[in-house]
Amino acid sequence: xxxxxxxxxxxxxxxxxxxxxxxxxxxxxxxxxxxxxxxxxxxxxxxxxxxxxxxxxxxxxxxxxxxxxxxxxxxxxxxxxxxxxxxxxxxxxxxxxxxxxxxxxxxxxxxxx
Amino acid sequence: xxxxxxxxxxxxxxxxxxxxxxxxxxxxxxxxxxxxxxxxxxxxxxxxxxxxxxxxxxxxxxxxxxxxxxxxxxxxxxxxxxxxxxxxxxxxxxxxxxxxxxxxxxxxxxxxxxxx
Numbered sequence: 105x106x107x108x109x110x111x112x113x114x115x116x117x118x119x120x121x122x123x124x125x126x127x128x129x130x131x132x133x134x135x136x137x138x139x140x141x142x143x144x145x146x147x148x149x150x151x152x153x154x155x156x157x158x159x160x161x162x163x164x165x166x167x168x169x170x171x172x173x174x175x176x177x178x179x180x181x182x183x184x185x186x187x188x189x190x191x192x193x194x195x196x197x198x199x200x201x202x203x204x205x206x207x208x209x210x211x212x213x214x215x216x217x
Numbered sequence: 218x219x220x221x222x223x224x225x226x227x228x229x230x231x232x233x234x235x236x237x238x239x240x241x242x243x244x245x246x247x248x249x250x251x252x253x254x255x256x257x258x259x260x261x262x263x264x265x266x267x268x269x270x271x272x273x274x275x276x277x278x279x280x281x282x283x284x285x286x287x288x289x290x291x292x293x294x295x296x297x298x299x300x301x302x303x304x305x306x307x308x309x310x311x312x313x314x315x316x317x318x319x320x321x322x323x324x325x326x327x328x329x330x331x332x333x
Contacts, residue, residue, distance in 0.1 A: 138321055147310055147324040148261070192260060194322075205251065205312075205322050207261040 107131060108195050108208035116214045123180040125211050127193030130174065136196040137169055138205065139178045141189045148192055152178060183215045219315045220244055223325025230301055230332055238296045238328045240311030246291035247313035251322065252284075255308040267294040267311075301332040 110127045117123045125139075136155055140148035152167040154160045154176065160167045166179040176195075180187055193208040220243040230236050240250055248269045253261040265286055266274045273286035285297040294313075298305055308329055312322040 136320070145308075145329075147327045150321045150323070153321045204263060204266060206263060207253075209260045 106208075107197065107206045108193055110191075110193050110208040110211045112209055113212040114214050115211055116216055117183050119183060119185060119215055119217050121183050123183045123187065123213055123215070125178040125180075125191050125193075125213070127176045127178075127208055128174055129176070129193075129195045131195065131197055132171075132174065133198055134195045135198070136203070136205075137167070137176045138194040139165075139167060139176075140192040140194060140207075141187075142192055142210070143189050151191070180213075183213075185215045185217050188213055188215045219323045221311065221313055221323045221325040223311050223328055225328055226326060227329040228331070230330070232302055232332055233300055235297055235299045236301055236330060238298075238309055238311070238330075240294045240296070240313075240325050242292045242313050242315070245313075245315035247294075247315065248291060250288060250294040250311055250313040252286065252294075252296050253310045253312065255310065255327075261310065264296075267296075269294075298330065301330070303332045306330055306332045 108129050138153045139151040141151050142148045154167040154169045164181045168177045190210040190212050192210045194205050196203040222241045224239045250267040252264045254264050255261050264279045267286045267288040269288045275281045288294040310327040312324045314320045314322050
């Protein structure tokens, strides 16, 4: 089982709709969860991070975490064409001296005008 | 804040030569930096963890003698791809976090390496 799994997509949604991105992880010891957005040829940029079970909202973005189910999701409300990108779910893996951050394969999102 | 600068942005080199990539934390100190590699249409794969003042820790399958990492100061880590081959062509990205463990990583702009 891979450490972090995501549906590869592509996920297509019409402009103004809600995009729902899902991620599961295997390490029950993980405590930190991140969503990054990556445009083609560019570095990832942080969208959201969440540490506790439940929902966390920031503008049009809502991250949801369920540690019991080892599941984290990202909802994008009022999707815009500029949201079209690959969304990477990332999870920390605790090591002896420091945490490592492991990325999922990413979900490609396309917002259709 | 929390700016990570990476240089060069892109480099083309001949097979058999070595290439050095620099990663700097501009406004914070980073005892730990991370090097990732990304092939086209694939996700980021952690290559190694760079530790200031000590040896880097490499992920399984990453050749430490081929990818030399030096973290000589709290703001600079370098990755040297030695004896580069075409299969080393990739997007190399460094990252660091200014805060406590588990805090979000901030990424450099990446280096596109093409080996001819």
